[in-house]
Amino acid sequence: MTTTTSRAPQPAAARRRRSFNPRRAGAWALLVLAIAVSVLPFLWVLRTALSTNGALASQSASLLPADFTFGAFMRVFGLQSPADAVAEGGSGAAIDFWLYLRNSIIFSSITTAGAVFFSAMAAYAFARLRWKGRNAVFSLFLGTMLVPPIFTALPNFLLIKNLDLLNTMLGMVLPYVFMTPFAIFFLRQFFLNMSREVEEAAMLDGAKHLRIFFQIVLPNAAAPLATLALLTFIGQWNEYFWPLLVGSQDDVRVLQVGLGVFKSQSPQGAPDWSGLMAATLVSALPVLVLFAAFGKRIVNSIGFSGIK
Amino acid sequence: MTTLTKNPPAAADKQPPHSRRRRPAMAGLGDLRIALLFILPAMIGFVFFYVVPTIRGVYLSFTEYNILGDPEWVGLDNYTAIAKDPLFWNSLAVTGQYVLINIALQTALALGLALLMHQVAKSTLIRGALLLPYLMSNVIAALLWFWMLDYQIGVVNQFIEWAGMSRVAFFGSEEWAIPTQALINTWRHMGYTALLIFAGLQAIPQHLYEVANLDGATPFQTFRKITLPLLRPVMVLVLVVTVIGSFQVFDTVAVTTQGGPVNATRVIQYYIYQRAFTESDFGYGSAIAVILFLILALVAFIQMKFLKGNESDLD
Numbered sequence: 001m002t003t004t005t006s007r008a009p010q011p012a013a014a015r016r017r018r019s020f021n022p023r024r025a026g027a028w029a030l031l032v033l034a035i036a037v038s039v040l041p042f043l044w045v046l047r048t049a050l051s052t053n054g055a056l057a058s059q060s061a062s063l064l065p066a067d068f069t070f071g072a073f074m075r076v077f078g079l080q081s082p083a084d085a086v087a088e089g090g091s092g093a094a095i096d097f098w099l100y101l102r103n104s105i106i107f108s109s110i111t112t113a114g115a116v117f118f119s120a121m122a123a124y125a126f127a128r129l130r131w132k133g134r135n136a137v138f139s140l141f142l143g144t145m146l147v148p149p150i151f152t153a154l155p156n157f158l159l160i161k162n163l164d165l166l167n168t169m170l171g172m173v174l175p176y177v178f179m180t181p182f183a184i185f186f187l188r189q190f191f192l193n194m195s196r197e198v199e200e201a202a203m204l205d206g207a208k209h210l211r212i213f214f215q216i217v218l219p220n221a222a223a224p225l226a227t228l229a230l231l232t233f234i235g236q237w238n239e240y241f242w243p244l245l246v247g248s249q250d251d252v253r254v255l256q257v258g259l260g261v262f263k264s265q266s267p268q269g270a271p272d273w274s275g276l277m278a279a280t281l282v283s284a285l286p287v288l289v290l291f292a293a294f295g296k297r298i299v300n301s302i303g304f305s306g307i308k
Numbered sequence: 309m310t311t312l313t314k315n316p317p318a319a320a321d322k323q324p325p326h327s328r329r330r331r332p333a334m335a336g337l338g339d340l341r342i343a344l345l346f347i348l349p350a351m352i353g354f355v356f357f358y359v360v361p362t363i364r365g366v367y368l369s370f371t372e373y374n375i376l377g378d379p380e381w382v383g384l385d386n387y388t389a390i391a392k393d394p395l396f397w398n399s400l401a402v403t404g405q406y407v408l409i410n411i412a413l414q415t416a417l418a419l420g421l422a423l424l425m426h427q428v429a430k431s432t433l434i435r436g437a438l439l440l441p442y443l444m445s446n447v448i449a450a451l452l453w454f455w456m457l458d459y460q461i462g463v464v465n466q467f468i469e470w471a472g473m474s475r476v477a478f479f480g481s482e483e484w485a486i487p488t489q490a491l492i493n494t495w496r497h498m499g500y501t502a503l504l505i506f507a508g509l510q511a512i513p514q515h516l517y518e519v520a521n522l523d524g525a526t527p528f529q530t531f532r533k534i535t536l537p538l539l540r541p542v543m544v545l546v547l548v549v550t551v552i553g554s555f556q557v558f559d560t561v562a563v564t565t566q567g568g569p570v571n572a573t574r575v576i577q578y579y580i581y582q583r584a585f586t587e588s589d590f591g592y593g594s595a596i597a598v599i600l601f602l603i604l605a606l607v608a609f610i611q612m613k614f615l616k617g618n619e620s621d622l623d
């Protein structure tokens with residue numbers, strides 16, 4: 001571990017021809033090591049997914065795929081005949097990640113759209129409207145961030161069960177779709193810092209709150225709304241506990257839960273490693289694509305808002 | 309996924325002063341009616357999926373309830389049973405051990421990484437690479453390491469053997485199972501935590517370092533006298549959030565060891581899950597959940613109080 005170098009106000013020329021500095025080189029080496037530890041496992045997953053199970057055991061440390069094949073991916077999507085699947089070390093049981101992929105997309109999209117939109121409405125009421133009890137209600141909303149999810153998961157499960165919504169998409173999205181405390185907090189913070197001039201001018205022109213919200217506030221908040229939607233979508237995509245409780249049947253099962261089920265099938269005594277890693281990659285792919293496209297936005301959103 | 313804020317709720321409620329200006333048409337009533345409309349959907353979610361279940365969870369903890377029929381009030385029976393339940397105390401010990409290893413390693417590594425980034429490289433690409441594991445789900449992180457740490461053909465054990473040591477049963481041995489779980493989650497959260505601390509480092513005024521340098525302070529002195537004290541509020545927040553998250557470990561255990569071998573990884577949340585959903589004992593499960601809730605509240609309170617997280621040394 002190193003300590004911070006203090007930065008002296010050096011003359012510009014001296015700074016430009018930065019000579020070799022062993023401390024700096026050491027710092028870079030450690031940083032590169034950390035990056036390698038973070039990223040290389042994913043390449044190993046890819047390598048495994050392109051291998052044949054039988055060959056994995058004998059070539060357990062070769063860098064290239066062992067006996068290259070797309071069989072694992074075909075198996076995961078149910079495109080391989082049971083006989084071929086068994087020959088390559090799969091279970092031969094029907095697995096269909098297309099279905100889980102579809103369910104994950106529906107689950108994450110509906111909850112994200114609902115939570116972001118309804119939270120934006122609530123955040124507007126908390127930031128811009130004046131009403132009695134506003135701050136008290138807002139504090140209550142914030143307080144829910146402190147309740148651990150497992151605590152509400154049990155009663156929520158009972159509620160969904162009593163409503164006869166177990167194993168339905170509606171039952172899966174209901175607890176998330178109306179709001180998340182974080183989304184309300186995040187957007188309220190942004191609305192408070194937004195200039196009110198345009199809104200006040202519109203109000204003098206007789207515009208009502210609904211119009212101001214849709215035509216002025218939402219368009220002006222497009223950037224934070226997009227960031228929030230990204231973060232919410234990734235969070236929902238990775239959700240495991242609630243979908244495990246409520247969506248255990250194939251037609252609503254999401255990828256994360258499907259992965260767990262796939263792992264617990266242990267065909268022929270040993271796990272179907274290449275199939276499992278192919279399934280893992282399929283589950284990671286949408287987030288990887290989002291990250292490739294919006295990486296900067298995501299990275300810059302991690303931090304502390306409201307620091308002086 | 310969360311972003312942190314330093315403002316406690318009360319401070320965040322302060323409005324910019326000009327919001328007090330009265331709009332003539334709306335004087336008496338305020339905007340109550342339109343506000344109700346705006347807040348209605350969120351309020352539905354808040355009441356039915358946060359408030360009511362919180363109350364119901366506490367109520368259920370005083371009942372015996374196996375899903376069929378109605379909950380039956382049993383007073384403190386669940387709690388007295390828990391006090392005598394060796395599996396509960398085991399889950400507490402296991403979780404404590406997990407949190408300790410996870411938080412100690414993760415915080416040290418993240419602080420180191422944040423300092424490195426602050427010193428030599430602030431590029432988005434590097435931060436992005438370090439954040440990658442955090443964007444993957446717990447399930448993916450668990451399966452990835454379940455494969456890499458496999459006893460027979462996992463690549464890590466291959467390296468261990470090459471190094472002349474004997475293979476380690478990372479998931480299969482009682483002594484390694486919990487450290488392994490802690491290491492997986494450390495791997496997943498390390499970069500994210502580093503980014504949070506990094507953001508805190510960015511907020512320390514640069515001129516302080518310049519003054520320290522003029523005064524001839526050594527790098528170590530600068531770190532101890534400037535960086536650490538000014539970073540303290542951020543570190544406290546990071547600790548509160550990560551410790552609370554760490555106590556709720558479930559996903560990685562559920563996909564890999566499922567509480568075993570024997571009871572080595574039966575963490576609290578996994579035990580709650582088993583009691584409530586595998587054994588249909590919702591009253592008992594709720595009572596443990598109440599205890600977990602209380603533990604988390606206490607831990608957060610102690611951290612805020614003793615580390616004075618809500619006071620900044622910058623003022």
